Amino acid sequence: MGGVRRTPQRTAVLETLGRCREFVSAQELHALLAGGGSAVGLTTVYRALRALDRAGLVDVVRDETGERLYLRRPTDEHRHYLICRRCGRSQPVDARDVEAWAERLGETTGFAELEHTLELSGVCRPCRRPTAATPNGAADAGR
């Protein structure tokens, strides 16, 4: 018992996810798999991603709609990313200060088993088009 089987589906999921250089949703991954010839059921994709998450092999973020996005984790440690709201490009950030701060929180608050999620977003430099023609149109109209 206690076995985690190696199956073609899981192999395909992990492999395809490994080829993605940016965060992808389960739905996108499912479409990618279907397009790539190796059709894997949507349910299986979800299950595989959940397993990978539990195993600590992927980083997970939630976009503004709450949808989960996955990226195969390059290193074996917990990371945070700054993601562009326009193009979706992600960039890992050095969050050691925050990690230390969060850890200290346990001592000062009396809370145990602390967990934290940190979502960072912005607009990356390339996406910040000059918009010279529009006077004040560039002001933050959104959200």
Next chain:
Amino acid sequence: MGGVRRTPQRTAVLETLGRCREFVSAQELHALLAGGGSAVGLTTVYRALRALDRAGLVDVVRDETGERLYLRRPTDEHRHYLICRRCGRSQPVDARDVEAWAERLGETTGFAELEHTLELSGVCRPCRRPTAATPNGAADAGR
């Protein structure tokens, strides 16, 4: 044009929300309103909460399922909360260090219009008591 009307429904939402000492979901708030005699449509509750969010009058967090939870903001500045996964109790934390860190991030990464959300959770001290003779009379088990 451009007017935000004062209506009984919005008053009821804001008032009921103000009476909640912990984060509540839109659905819970809707039920509370119904139970309290002032029935407000679920759609209206959602719209009111979104408006309050935009106006900066409430703090919003997302629980592990992605559901949005609201709490009327006591002060007028952006806050972060540490929330107990067992009883739902919330406790504001001093996150000025993180705020400063996040602000600095804009300079070092070249990203603009930075936004961040930070979800902190743990198990509060009262909840850590190993199932004694049910000492949690006050601690609402709900959510």
Next chain:
DNA sequence: ACACTAGATGAAAATGATTGTCAAGACCGA
């Protein structure tokens, strides 16, 4: 090789929060 079984698959249906629709109603200035 063979049988066996805990694990794994996936199509379809269920879940559940949130949003869109749109006709009917309410607020408020003129």
Next chain:
DNA sequence: TCGGTCTTGACAATCATTTTCATCTAGTGT
């Protein structure tokens, strides 16, 4: 009072994610 704009709310639609459940399979023990 009048009228147009804002608001409301029942209902349907959306959509990611989970459940269900019948069927299949990887991998161990024999």
